[in-house]
Amino acid sequence: MTTDSPQNISTAEQEHADLCRQLHHHNQLYHGLDKPEISDAEYDQLMQRLLQLEKTFPQLASDDSPSQRVGSTPLDSFTSVNHASPMLSLENAFGADDLRDFDARLKRFLARDEEIEYLCEMKLDGVAVALTYESGQLVRGATRGDGSRGEEITQNVRTIGAIPLRLQNNFPQQLEVRGEIYMELAAFRKLNEQRREEGETTFANPRNVTAGSLRQLDSKLTASRPLTISCYGIGAISDNEPQSHSELLEILQNWGLKVNLDTFKVATNIEAVIERYEELLGLRDQLPFEIDGMVVKVNSRELQQELGEKSRTPRWAIACKFPPRQEQTVLESVRYQVGRTGAITPVANLRPVNVSGVTVSSASLHNWDEIERLGIRIGDTVIVERAGDVIPDIVKVIREQRSGGEQEIPEPTECPACGSPVSREEDEVVPRCQGLSCPAQLKESLKHFCARGAMDIEGLGDRIIDQLLRLELVKSVADLYRLQKEQLFEFERMGDKLAEKLLTAIDASKQRPLERFLFGLGIRHVGSHTAKLLSRQFGSLDALSAAGQEQLLSIHEIGPQVAESVTRFFADSNNQQILAQLQQLGVAPIATEQPRGDKLQGKVFVFTGALEKFSRKDGAALVEAQGGRASGSVSKKTDYVVAGPGAGSKLAKAEQLGISVLDEEQFLVLVDKEGDNA
Numbered sequence: 001m002t003t004d005s006p007q008n009i010s011t012a013e014q015e016h017a018d019l020c021r022q023l024h025h026h027n028q029l030y031h032g033l034d035k036p037e038i039s040d041a042e043y044d045q046l047m048q049r050l051l052q053l054e055k056t057f058p059q060l061a062s063d064d065s066p067s068q069r070v071g072s073t074p075l076d077s078f079t080s081v082n083h084a085s086p087m088l089s090l091e092n093a094f095g096a097d098d099l100r101d102f103d104a105r106l107k108r109f110l111a112r113d114e115e116i117e118y119l120c121e122m123k124l125d126g127v128a129v130a131l132t133y134e135s136g137q138l139v140r141g142a143t144r145g146d147g148s149r150g151e152e153i154t155q156n157v158r159t160i161g162a163i164p165l166r167l168q169n170n171f172p173q174q175l176e177v178r179g180e181i182y183m184e185l186a187a188f189r190k191l192n193e194q195r196r197e198e199g200e201t202t203f204a205n206p207r208n209v210t211a212g213s214l215r216q217l218d219s220k221l222t223a224s225r226p227l228t229i230s231c232y233g234i235g236a237i238s239d240n241e242p243q244s245h246s247e248l249l250e251i252l253q254n255w256g257l258k259v260n261l262d263t264f265k266v267a268t269n270i271e272a273v274i275e276r277y278e279e280l281l282g283l284r285d286q287l288p289f290e291i292d293g294m295v296v297k298v299n300s301r302e303l304q305q306e307l308g309e310k311s312r313t314p315r316w317a318i319a320c321k322f323p324p325r326q327e328q329t330v331l332e333s334v335r336y337q338v339g340r341t342g343a344i345t346p347v348a349n350l351r352p353v354n355v356s357g358v359t360v361s362s363a364s365l366h367n368w369d370e371i372e373r374l375g376i377r378i379g380d381t382v383i384v385e386r387a388g389d390v391i392p393d394i395v396k397v398i399r400e401q402r403s404g405g406e407q408e409i410p411e412p413t414e415c416p417a418c419g420s421p422v423s424r425e426e427d428e429v430v431p432r433c434q435g436l437s438c439p440a441q442l443k444e445s446l447k448h449f450c451a452r453g454a455m456d457i458e459g460l461g462d463r464i465i466d467q468l469l470r471l472e473l474v475k476s477v478a479d480l481y482r483l484q485k486e487q488l489f490e491f492e493r494m495g496d497k498l499a500e501k502l503l504t505a506i507d508a509s510k511q512r513p514l515e516r517f518l519f520g521l522g523i524r525h526v527g528s529h530t531a532k533l534l535s536r537q538f539g540s541l542d543a544l545s546a547a548g549q550e551q552l553l554s555i556h557e558i559g560p561q562v563a564e565s566v567t568r569f570f571a572d573s574n575n576q577q578i579l580a581q582l583q584q585l586g587v588a589p590i591a592t593e594q595p596r597g598d599k600l601q602g603k604v605f606v607f608t609g610a611l612e613k614f615s616r617k618d619g620a621a622l623v624e625a626q627g628g629r630a631s632g633s634v635s636k637k638t639d640y641v642v643a644g645p646g647a648g649s650k651l652a653k654a655e656q657l658g659i660s661v662l663d664e665e666q667f668l669v670l671v672d673k674e675g676d677n678a
């Protein structure tokens with residue numbers, strides 16, 4: 001691959017076509033087959049080259065170019081579109097009795113005694129979409145809307161890697177395929193974790209963030225969200241009419257569409273459907289995504305046609321819902337948490353309640369948009385749900401139960417920690433404390449600086465930081481490196497040995513990699529990934545602090561928000577002072593360009609159990625450093641399962657599928673980290 005622009009359009013055209021072919025191919029390997037052959041970095045490199053070519057020769061950028069994956073020019077508004085055939089919804093069933101009634105109803109309608117064959121599908125909790133393909137090209141994506149008219153979200157769906165821009169094999173000339181766009185739980189948790197790291201507010205659950213991401217006018221934002229799809233049906237098709245629904249799904253997959261085929265099960269009669277429902281109920285907590293029930297469909301397409309539909313729902317399908325992991329309780333009060341960037345998050349104090357085995361006594365209210373959306377007041381009876389995130393969520397207020405004494409949730413006017421004034425910018429959903437020496441912010445910043453992915457100062461946790469602040473020994477991160485042993489003796493439960501250990505750990509952190517140091521500084525919008533990009537690009541703190549916005553923006557994946565935040569951070573004289581002090585105190589972060597191996601090229605690893613020798617994150621990094629990939633769930637595509645003590649269902653599944661299982665030691669040997677502190 002050349003990196004300079006070719007001089008004439010015909011060589012550019014050739015290179016462009018070649019890049020498109022490669023990117024389509026690798027995208028399909030990654031999303032369609034879960035078997036990538038190149039690393040993310042190599043994929044990015046190809047994409048960079050494509051973007052560069054299209055910038056020089058805009059006539060090369062077509063609607064099905066892989067460059068569409070990164071998003072395009074923002075829209076002013078969405079257009080509404082008619083669905084070729086209505087997007088129906090489903091009637092609900094709630095258990096075995098309802099399912100037997102459904103079966104009996106169909107047999108009556110068809111005047112038939114023979115058993116009906118059904119297809120059991122998982123009911124994914126996401127957002128329904130219709131994708132239109134003409135001559136194999138994705139030409140339109142639309143939301144369900146009211147069933148007959150939806151919103152056109154073509155630019156946004158084009159950014160979703162799992163949605164092919166072109167169909168393959170023997171595809172029909174005209175196809176409208178339907179499916180559910182969703183976010184896997186691991187991706188959702190990672191996204192929230194990143195947002196926490198970057199000082200942003202978190203999302204309530206995978207469905208909300210999916211819906212929100214698809215509703216973006218700027219498709220670049222959608223591109224940054226890890227969405228995926230599972231296709232479950234069609235609206236219209238020009239030829240290739242299959243016999244059964246299960247066959248249809250296989251054909252869709254063959255055309256390159258993503259269908260979660262291994263989650264579908266054919267049942268020869270309604271009792272087998274009920275068995276599957278019960279099985280799914282048990283599997284629910286172990287799945288990599290949220291489901292809220294099972295969809296049962298008559299498998300024969302001929303019978304489907306005979307059964308037809310009522311006004312809004314088909315007769316041939318039903319959704320059998322799961323009991324929600326929800327309970328009712330009361331919002332007793334609201335407390336406010338101050339984050340490292342001064343963001344003030346409202347947290348609900350709930351009357352403790354048991355939600356499917358877990359006692360819930362608090363829930364994040366996220367932000368004031370969420371408070372407004374729920375219309376929630378202190379004293380309200382609410383429904384709490386455990387879903388997606390580890391932190392439970394308030395999903396609904398039961399207004400009928402209001403007594404009249406409920407109170408609005410006030411937006412704080414001063415910081416609960418330091419009393420400084422707070423203010424909320426127009427485009428923000430939470431107020432921020434403006435106090436320069438707010439102890440809550442300082443505490444969170446220190447915690448962040450010392451934490452694992454940052455300077456990793458062992459022993460410098462919550463308890464020690466509290467005491468450092470109480471005795472006013474530390475006013476900035478630089479003060480950590482000025483601490484003397486005698487000062488530590490004033491702490492509770494602090495002996496000579498422990499003090500020594502702490503100071504050694506602080507000293508050892510002086511030579512951390514630049515990326516970790518940058519991450520530890522807690523610059524807004526700079527999470528661990530961005531810190532890595534910056535470190536790789538600039539190589540030293542001096543070079544980064546001298547960089548202008550223009551220079552930052554030229555880096556792929558760095559947008560205006562990050563660029564502005566970084567330049568603002570380094571322009572601040574207070575920050576400059578602290579950085580200079582750190583340097584004087586011997587903190588000398590070093591840029592480490594990690595050499596990438598290819599020993600594990602394309603191999604998929606799953607970590608499970610309580611790992612003792614390294615964290616899951618470090619394990620994944622080791623795999624990635626050798627060209628492999630870590631995944632959250634075991635499937636046929638998994639190559640290795642690394643199991644720590646107490647591994648359960650994933651280990652069992654690996655054994656069942658005959659996948660190689662490694663213990664931690666064996667894994668470290670495999671990645672050449674034997675004896676190292678990985």
Ligand code: IVH
Pocket residue numbers: 088089090121122123124125126127128144180232233295314317319
């Ligand atoms: S079939 C005519 N299958 O559930 C068939 N729907 O009200 C219509 N959903 O809006 C839908 N997983 O968003 C079908 N495997 C699945 C599904 C599924 C999730 C959603 C879909 C639909 C709602 C049903």
